[in-house]
Amino acid sequence: xxxxxxxxxxxxxxxxxxxxxxxxxxxxxxxxxxxxxxxxxxxxxxxxxxxxxxxxxxxxxxxxxxxxxxxxxxxxxxxxxxxxxxxxxxxxxxxxxxxxxxxxxxxxxxxxxxxxxxxxxxxxxxxxxxxxxxxxxxxxxxxxxxxxxxxxxxxxxxxxxxxxxxxxxxxxxxxxxxxxxxxxxxxxxxxxxxxxxxxxxxxxxxxxxxxxxxxxxxxxxxxxxxxxxxxxxxxxxxxxxxxxxxxxxxxxxxxxxxxxxxxxxxxxxxxxxxxxxxxxxxxxxxxxxxxxxxxxxxxxxxxxxxxxxxxxxxxxxxxxxxxxxxxxxxxxxxxxxxxxxxxxxxxxxxxxxxxxxxxxxxxxxxxxxxxxxxxxxxxxxxxxxxxxxxxxxxxxxxxxxxxxxxxxxxxxxxxxxxxxxxxxxxxxxxxxxxxxxxxxxxxxxxxxxxxxxxxxxxxxxxxxxxxxxxxxxxxxxxxxxxxxxxxxxxxxxxxxxxxxxxxxxxxxxxxxxxxxxxxxxxxxxxxxxxxxxxxxxxxxxxxxxxxxxxxxxxxxxxxxxxxxxxxxxxxxxxxxxxxxxxxxxxxxx
Ligand SMILES: Cc1cc2nc3c(=O)[nH]c(=O)nc-3n(C[C@H](O)[C@H](O)[C@H](O)COP(=O)(O)OP(=O)(O)OC[C@H]3O[C@@H](n4cnc5c(N)ncnc54)[C@H](O)[C@@H]3O)c2cc1C
Numbered sequence: 001x002x003x004x005x006x007x008x009x010x011x012x013x014x015x016x017x018x019x020x021x022x023x024x025x026x027x028x029x030x031x032x033x034x035x036x037x038x039x040x041x042x043x044x045x046x047x048x049x050x051x052x053x054x055x056x057x058x059x060x061x062x063x064x065x066x067x068x069x070x071x072x073x074x075x076x077x078x079x080x081x082x083x084x085x086x087x088x089x090x091x092x093x094x095x096x097x098x099x100x101x102x103x104x105x106x107x108x109x110x111x112x113x114x115x116x117x118x119x120x121x122x123x124x125x126x127x128x129x130x131x132x133x134x135x136x137x138x139x140x141x142x143x144x145x146x147x148x149x150x151x152x153x154x155x156x157x158x159x160x161x162x163x164x165x166x167x168x169x170x171x172x173x174x175x176x177x178x179x180x181x182x183x184x185x186x187x188x189x190x191x192x193x194x195x196x197x198x199x200x201x202x203x204x205x206x207x208x209x210x211x212x213x214x215x216x217x218x219x220x221x222x223x224x225x226x227x228x229x230x231x232x233x234x235x236x237x238x239x240x241x242x243x244x245x246x247x248x249x250x251x252x253x254x255x256x257x258x259x260x261x262x263x264x265x266x267x268x269x270x271x272x273x274x275x276x277x278x279x280x281x282x283x284x285x286x287x288x289x290x291x292x293x294x295x296x297x298x299x300x301x302x303x304x305x306x307x308x309x310x311x312x313x314x315x316x317x318x319x320x321x322x323x324x325x326x327x328x329x330x331x332x333x334x335x336x337x338x339x340x341x342x343x344x345x346x347x348x349x350x351x352x353x354x355x356x357x358x359x360x361x362x363x364x365x366x367x368x369x370x371x372x373x374x375x376x377x378x379x380x381x382x383x384x385x386x387x388x389x390x391x392x393x394x395x396x397x398x399x400x401x402x403x404x405x406x407x408x409x410x411x412x413x414x415x416x417x418x419x420x421x422x423x424x425x426x427x428x429x430x431x432x433x434x435x436x437x438x439x440x441x442x443x444x445x446x447x448x449x450x451x452x453x454x455x456x457x458x459x460x461x462x463x464x465x466x467x468x469x470x471x472x473x474x475x476x477x478x479x480x481x482x483x484x485x486x487x488x489x490x491x492x493x494x495x496x497x498x499x500x501x502x503x504x505x506x507x508x509x510x511x512x513x514x515x516x517x518x519x520x521x522x523x524x525x526x527x528x529x530x531x532x533x534x535x536x537x538x539x540x541x542x543x544x545x546x547x548x549x550x551x552x553x554x555x556x557x558x559x560x561x562x563x564x565x566x567x568x569x570x571x572x573x574x575x576x577x578x579x580x581x582x583x584x585x586x587x588x589x
Pocket of ligand 1: 019039040148181183185186314
């Protein structure tokens with residue numbers, strides 16, 4: 001691909017998942033764009049961040065790279081197994097109920113059915129190489145061993161503007177747009193003097209290494225797939241991420257203040273914690289350690305500004321919450337998809353440019369902050385952290401987290417809505433998953449985890465004070481406007497199940513009429529009974545999220561048909577290891 005004397009349409013700094021996703025999508029939708037990706041390292045190189053969440057699949061599929069990832073045979077990830085919360089025995093959560101995973105299937109598979117709702121655990125040295133090669137195949141000019149040394153910039157009325165990049169080799173390049181996807185190096189963000197905010201009390205540090213042995217992960221295979229293993233210790237937690245049958249990433253996360261006072265060397269601390277965790281130790285004790293201890297800290301932040309006149313921050317340089325949610329790559333891939341669509345939309349010139357940038361900034365910042373809050377909630381709910389309990393209590397108090405599970409859910413559902421537009425989702429969990437996790441973490445808080453709409457006989461739509469506006473939604477390389485209702489911080493996208501619920505509730509309020517309305521809607525929109533059932537279950541989730549945020553007023557009349565929804569301790573999505581999954585029917589009666 002030619003460039004005009006070092007001038008490109010888009011220069012991307014960093015060839016990790018953020019950079020390669022942005023580049024691949026730009027070229028997919030506009031093959032005339034001249035896109036340069038500058039990567040400091042020569043791939044393959046190891047990188048932390050190996051355990052994924054299901055929303056990544058859609059982005060990989062859109063990029064046209066899902067089949068390549070699948071062909072490599074990375075372990076399929078079904079969910080996670082934890083010791084965390086109010087009990088010390090392991091419990092499991094699944095992205096989908098176990099019964100939906102076939103006992104036998106062949107690989108490579110295709111991106112359809114249950115495979116759309118689970119994810120991978122990836123060896124980043126291979127994964128990142130496949131993605132970067134894919135971006136190159138789509139026509140990006142990819143340069144490895146090309147470290148960006150400096151960024152030139154100036155200021156216009158519109159704010160900060162980037163004017164060029166210079167490599168360590170002395171080469172200089174210019175572009176119409178610049179994307180910083182350099183991870184925590186954040187080359188452009190730092191050069192532009194953009195501050196980061198840490199609206200969180202999470203201050204953690206991680207130490208990790210890699211272990212290999214033929215067949216070491218056979219022991220944890222379930223239906224030929226795996227779960228990330230997370231084990232609590234009194235002072236932190238250990239991860240065990242199977243990257244293949246033979247190779248595993250193993251690490252420790254602990255509170256940075258506690259680490260400073262513990263008086264242990266990082267390697268001794270890591271090995272001591274692994275030896276103290278019998279499940280993990282049994283899996284690695286006979287394996288060979290790579291022997292290159294790695295560490296990182298200070299990862300919980302969000303950039304004050306995420307885009308400007310001709311620049312965008314993408315992925316970890318924009319912000320990250322905490323590894324406990326395994327959500328970093330999900331935030332990165334979806335952020336890159338949004339950045340690429342926004343640049344393409346700006347080039348079309350048909351949309352209000354200020355609105356596009358504002359939406360990018362607000363959406364991406366909100367997502368990171370939302371994940372920080374979810375991570376804080378997760379940490380404060382761990383009764384196993386005896387050595388850091390005081391710190392957890394402080395986190396809880398300062399973050400306003402001395403709340404009942406019900407209140408916590410109400411708070412979680414703010415912004416959780418648009419993780420997957422039109423459906424409730426946060427951190428890879430649907431609503432019943434979030435509720436079940438709350439059950440596990442609810443020991444310190446008063447009150448049961450209940451559904452706001454449980455026992456409702458009437459659901460009355462409350463749109464008082466709401467305004468109708470739009471939110472940006474990246475789709476097929478464009479940014480489309482989705483209508484939303486907005487009131488304070490709460491937003492309801494008028495799409496998917498939310499649109500159906502609002503439409504039906506405008507006409508009906510008694511639950512029998514609401515159910516009839518939703519069934520009629522399902523008949524009109526879905527061909528199969530299974531799709532219709534899935535839709536009705538999503539409607540229940542949407543109604544709960546709407547009720548918890550005051551969009552629906554719940555009434556209970558005696559002797560009238562009522563909704564019955566329970567939050568069981570054990571279910572299909574979250575269950576303890578000894579009991580295994582149990583089927584719980586919930587729904588509208
Ligand atoms: C302890 C820990 C555990 C984590 N675990 C998980 C997990 O289990 N699951 C998950 O989804 N996420 C996890 N994450 C987050 C995940 O690592 C990141 O979200 C992800 O790597 C971000 O991708 P990125 O492309 O933005 O940045 P990166 O993957 O860091 O890529 C940035 C690229 O930029 C290059 N670069 C840097 N400086 C320059 C320069 N000057 N010039 C040119 N190139 C440059 C780098 O070499 C690198 O290849 C974890 C993070 C931490 C800290």
